[in-house]
Amino acid sequence: MGAAEGSLPGAGDSGVAGDHGATGSRERRVWDVLESVPDPEIPVLSVVDLGIVRHVRWLADLEGQPKLHVGITPTYSGCPATEVIRHSISTALDQEGYVGATVEEVLSPPWTSDWLTEAGRRKLAGFGIAPPEQSVANPRHLFRPPVVACPRCASRATERVSEFGSTPCKAHYRCTSCLEPFDYFKCL
16 A cells, blocks of 8 residues: 555554554554545545545544544645545544544645555546556656546557546546547646
8 A cells, every 4th residue: 555654454563553462452442433534526436436545543632631643645746635535534523522633634645546446546447537657656657648548448559638627636538449538647
């Protein structure tokens, strides 16, 4: 998945799901709630599938009581969906009894499409959006558009129509085999 250390289930003793003992099961329940929160722009993806949840931690408040903190990283600076995501996460946590949880932005390192989960990539394709083809760790994609497989017929005979699709994080493509237009989730 490629997310930062301590950001995904099973990441060790950093207060995320996968920790052992009571604390781990407590975080696992929070991760389960977060897995039910859809991305407002691509509702087939959860915020966990998208890879924007960076941490789930219980930190002591001023009275020494544990308080839930959830860190999220916007997909890009100024993303208009960030406030909606923050509100959706808070609402879902409140409904599950985690009232007053802090949802905080984690801006460094910046989000990368490498953090999309494998399940998220499959969901994107099933929804008709081609998932990122290349890792952002490979700078070659910066110099030429990737060859993108059509999410409908799997043909690689596609062409980019526009650098921007339905949202700034997607490009608009057309398949020259089945002639269907589709969005491509860009490598960021």
